[in-house]
Amino acid sequence: MLGRFSDRVDEIHHLNGNEVHVLLKRKEDIPDLCLYARDELKSKLSTMFCSDDRGPCGAFTLRYVFARAGGQDFFIVLTARIRADQGLPGFPLDRSLSFPSIAFQFPSAALYEREIRDMFGLFPDGSPDKRPLVLHERWPEGIYPLRKEFDVTTKVDRTGGREYKFTKVEGEGVCEIPVGPVHAGIIEPGHFRFSVLGESIINLETRLFYVHRGVEKLGEKMNLDQVLLLSERIAGDEAVANSTAYCQALERAAGVTAPERALQTRVVCAEMERIYNHLGTLAGMSTDVGFAYGSARLNILKERMMQLNEQVTGSRLLFGTNRVGGVGVELDADKVRKVRSTLKRSLHDFELVISMLRNNSSVMDRLLNTGTIARRVAVELGLTGVAARCAGVDEDTRRDHPYAAYSSLRPDKHHDSPMHLTEHEVEMQMRRGDALARFEVRVEEVVDSAAMIDQAIENMPQSGDLVVSDLRERLEPHSHALGYAESHRGQTLHWVTIGDHPDSLSRYKVRTASFVNWPAIEQAVIKDIVPDFPLINKSLDLSYAGNDL
Amino acid sequence: MTRTGKAKSEKATVISGASIERSPRSIMGSRVETDRNLLDHIRSSQGYRGNVRLLEEESDLASLGLERYKRAVEMCAPKAIATIDAARLGVSLDKGKCILCGRCQEVAPDLFKIENGFVPPTREKRDLVESLGGRTASEGVKKSYEETGKELKEKISKMFGRSLAVREVDAGSCNGCEIEITALNNPIYDIERFGIHFVASPRHADVLLVTGVGSRNMEVALRRTYEATPNPKVVVAVGACACSGGIFGETYATNAGVDNVVPVDVYVPGCPPRPEAILQGLLSAVDRIK
Ligand code: SF4
Numbered sequence: 001m002l003g004r005f006s007d008r009v010d011e012i013h014h015l016n017g018n019e020v021h022v023l024l025k026r027k028e029d030i031p032d033l034c035l036y037a038r039d040e041l042k043s044k045l046s047t048m049f050c051s052d053d054r055g056p057c058g059a060f061t062l063r064y065v066f067a068r069a070g071g072q073d074f075f076i077v078l079t080a081r082i083r084a085d086q087g088l089p090g091f092p093l094d095r096s097l098s099f100p101s102i103a104f105q106f107p108s109a110a111l112y113e114r115e116i117r118d119m120f121g122l123f124p125d126g127s128p129d130k131r132p133l134v135l136h137e138r139w140p141e142g143i144y145p146l147r148k149e150f151d152v153t154t155k156v157d158r159t160g161g162r163e164y165k166f167t168k169v170e171g172e173g174v175c176e177i178p179v180g181p182v183h184a185g186i187i188e189p190g191h192f193r194f195s196v197l198g199e200s201i202i203n204l205e206t207r208l209f210y211v212h213r214g215v216e217k218l219g220e221k222m223n224l225d226q227v228l229l230l231s232e233r234i235a236g237d238e239a240v241a242n243s244t245a246y247c248q249a250l251e252r253a254a255g256v257t258a259p260e261r262a263l264q265t266r267v268v269c270a271e272m273e274r275i276y277n278h279l280g281t282l283a284g285m286s287t288d289v290g291f292a293y294g295s296a297r298l299n300i301l302k303e304r305m306m307q308l309n310e311q312v313t314g315s316r317l318l319f320g321t322n323r324v325g326g327v328g329v330e331l332d333a334d335k336v337r338k339v340r341s342t343l344k345r346s347l348h349d350f351e352l353v354i355s356m357l358r359n360n361s362s363v364m365d366r367l368l369n370t371g372t373i374a375r376r377v378a379v380e381l382g383l384t385g386v387a388a389r390c391a392g393v394d395e396d397t398r399r400d401h402p403y404a405a406y407s408s409l410r411p412d413k414h415h416d417s418p419m420h421l422t423e424h425e426v427e428m429q430m431r432r433g434d435a436l437a438r439f440e441v442r443v444e445e446v447v448d449s450a451a452m453i454d455q456a457i458e459n460m461p462q463s464g465d466l467v468v469s470d471l472r473e474r475l476e477p478h479s480h481a482l483g484y485a486e487s488h489r490g491q492t493l494h495w496v497t498i499g500d501h502p503d504s505l506s507r508y509k510v511r512t513a514s515f516v517n518w519p520a521i522e523q524a525v526i527k528d529i530v531p532d533f534p535l536i537n538k539s540l541d542l543s544y545a546g547n548d549l
Numbered sequence: 550m551t552r553t554g555k556a557k558s559e560k561a562t563v564i565s566g567a568s569i570e571r572s573p574r575s576i577m578g579s580r581v582e583t584d585r586n587l588l589d590h591i592r593s594s595q596g597y598r599g600n601v602r603l604l605e606e607e608s609d610l611a612s613l614g615l616e617r618y619k620r621a622v623e624m625c626a627p628k629a630i631a632t633i634d635a636a637r638l639g640v641s642l643d644k645g646k647c648i649l650c651g652r653c654q655e656v657a658p659d660l661f662k663i664e665n666g667f668v669p670p671t672r673e674k675r676d677l678v679e680s681l682g683g684r685t686a687s688e689g690v691k692k693s694y695e696e697t698g699k700e701l702k703e704k705i706s707k708m709f710g711r712s713l714a715v716r717e718v719d720a721g722s723c724n725g726c727e728i729e730i731t732a733l734n735n736p737i738y739d740i741e742r743f744g745i746h747f748v749a750s751p752r753h754a755d756v757l758l759v760t761g762v763g764s765r766n767m768e769v770a771l772r773r774t775y776e777a778t779p780n781p782k783v784v785v786a787v788g789a790c791a792c793s794g795g796i797f798g799e800t801y802a803t804n805a806g807v808d809n810v811v812p813v814d815v816y817v818p819g820c821p822p823r824p825e826a827i828l829q830g831l832l833s834a835v836d837r838i839k
């Protein structure tokens with residue numbers, strides 16, 4: 001890489017075990033290097049984000065994170081600086097602060113670029129979509145929340161802002177149906193704009209960020225332990241995954257590993273989280289196909305798991321599982337016994353319920369060929385988690401970038417032998433990307449998770465520390481690292497840059513699986529009918545809070 | 550409903566869910582775990598973090614070590630702990646802000662105690678604040694779900710002719726509170742048997758259950774939902790976020806509680822409040838309507 005791009009690259013360095021940082025000389029080279037990373041290095045754009053580094057180095061920093069696919073555990077971070085010599089504070093609005101858009105080559109970059117424009121006031125040159133994203137109407141132009149001069153508690157006037165224009169589909173008989181942000185059920189808010197021809201959906205546009213709370217900015221104001229509590233509350237049902245990713249980022253930045261017991265405990269709790277959420281999603285799918293009996297049974301199982309959560313961690317949502325440098329939960333013999341017996345019994349019941357659902361043709365019929373995500377779409381949008389796996393894109397952070405104790409486990413039982421591997425590949429090829437495929441993937445994952453919990457308990461040392469004690473002393477100001485985890489929705493990535501004081505952050509970037517997967521729904525519903533939308537939405541199980549931050 | 554001998558014998562073991570492990574019922578049967586008798590005893594488990602208390606006996610902070618108290622104030626992410634009277638070292642604890650993380654107990658166990666009851670919902674926000682030397686520190690509620698439900702059912706049938714319509718609005722929550730409200734509808738909590746129905750439109754609603762910080766981007770939608778709800782209406786703020794902003798507090802994107810957007814009648818603290826607490830909040834809401 002250096003040979004080919006030596007005139008364009010300033011330096012390459014290796015960090016935190018598996019991050020390769022490439023600093024570009026000029027921002028104009030971003031598109032070329034991104035294409036090189038994707039096409040030649042066979043990696044996928046995982047996230048891109050900006051940080052305001054005008055304080056330490058007189059520039060905004062843009063980072064493009066690519067994950068190497070195909071069993072090699074490393075991340076390529078392309079870094080470019082956008083000079084802003086005017087310095088702090090009171091930086092004037094300036095259109096010259098721009099960077100080249102890559103949204104045409106990387107459809108998944110479009111949302112990130114709009115986010116950067118809203119939050120930092122850097123303009124993506126040549127981007128196809130110039131509408132605001134995070135900040136809605138009544139937000140004045142020229143105020144950028146993630147810039148350093150902006151204080152998190154600022155009261156911003158409710159004036160000005162730009163009108164939001166939805167895509168208009170025109171033609172004879174085409175109607176528009178606006179839905180939300182307040183929906184009919186007990187769910188989070190978001191706006192959907194359907195264009196329909198008769199009953200068929202010909203276009204769907206989602207508009208989100210109604211529950212934007214300013215998580216990233218808040219992270220810059222809190223100490224490390226408080227950010228941990230915040231990370232649990234990005235999306236309550238992903239508390240373990242998000243806090244694990246965050247803790248790991250800090251642990252990597254400090255160059256420490258959490259004690260073995262903590263690593264195994266993280267696996268146990270993360271898989272418990274996956275199970276109760278998948279149960280909830282399967283129950284919701286059963287409701288949305290109009291089969292209340294099935295959803296009632298599955299909800300009983302979910303409630304059982306939530307009661308188990310409470311017994312293990314003191315919170316029905318598993319809040320309090322993680323600590324910076326370890327875990328806050330001790331899995332003693334009594335808890336282990338409860339986990340094992342509850343799981344054993346619930347798994348048995350789960351299989352009964354699932355076989356009932358599978359034998360119910362009215363359920364299966366509704367799921368089959370509904371909300372199909374084509375494999376090409378899954379790849380282009382860089383989908384993650386169940387949304388990718390249902391379309392046969394074989395991705396799983398637990399296996400591709402092992403963290404916690406996953407390297408000693410087998411998240412994917414199919415990788416045992418060459419024969420299993422082939423079988424697995426065939427199965428992946430056959431996945432159709434419809435609601436039924438997602439149903440089956442979730443069912444399989446519930447069973448796998450239970451097996452993993454068993455293994456993790458088996459491997460868990462009986463005694464030993466739960467937290468590394470000297471993490472904070474080892475954190476260098478301005479060091480940074482990437483943390484990641486696989487939630488029940490897919491990969492969640494947390495980036496931390498340590499602040500001037502080692503017990504603070506100067507940048508906290510969160511990219512949950514929902515942010516990546518939301519665009520999939522706009523594709524999945526095409527040609528389906530409006531009454532199937534709730535089912536498609538549920539089968540994808542996307543989080544609004546996790547997306548909106 | 551008559552109680553069978555078996556259910557009675559389960560009573561002793563139900564705490565912390567032990568009976569659920571032992572219950573021999575099949576998932577496919579019709580009675581399963583929805584059997585009401587079980588519900589007399591759903592209580593939080595031993596380690597549940599439901600309430601934080603200021604320990605009253607030790608009112609002299611100086612003797613406790615001011616340092617530890619200060620640590621607790623620093624640690625508390627939502628800034629629920631405050632000094633109200635510097636001279637007398639008076640301490641106050643705002644349960645509407647508390648996210649029940651347990652950090653205060655860790656650094657100052659002689660001053661704070663986490664318990665497994667839940668914080669009682671209140672009608673006034675100031676009643677959620679307790680202080681050393683002031684109002685008596687309140688104990689967490691341990692009333693069972695079933696008892697609350699029965700009381701509620703009677704009131705609902707008297708006042709509303711059997712059914713109370715509830716509309717849930719998420720105004721910037723993390724979805725944790727939604728999970729607990731959803732749990733009320735599962736066959737175990739089965740809130741409908743008390744005459745409470747979750748409805749799809751605010752126009753059908755008597756009560757609005759509002760969760761979340763009151764995010765800036767939801768202000769308009771929340772106000773419109775409130776206006777669309779016919780009078781008399783009651784608004785219940787569910788969760789630390791809705792009561793006070795919780796861990797998010799006041800930012801450029803939040804409003805530090807939904808009462809800054811619409812009038813609130815009942816506050817249900819907790820992060821998230823457990824289903825029993827939300828039911829208790831609905832009971833207070835019904836009382837409010839009279
Ligand atoms: S338990 Fe409540 S009062 Fe104590 S530190 Fe946590 S949030 Fe603050």
Ligand code: SF4
Nearest residue numbers: 722723725788789790
């Ligand atoms: S109160 Fe807690 S659980 Fe409820 S929305 Fe707020 S952060 Fe989430």
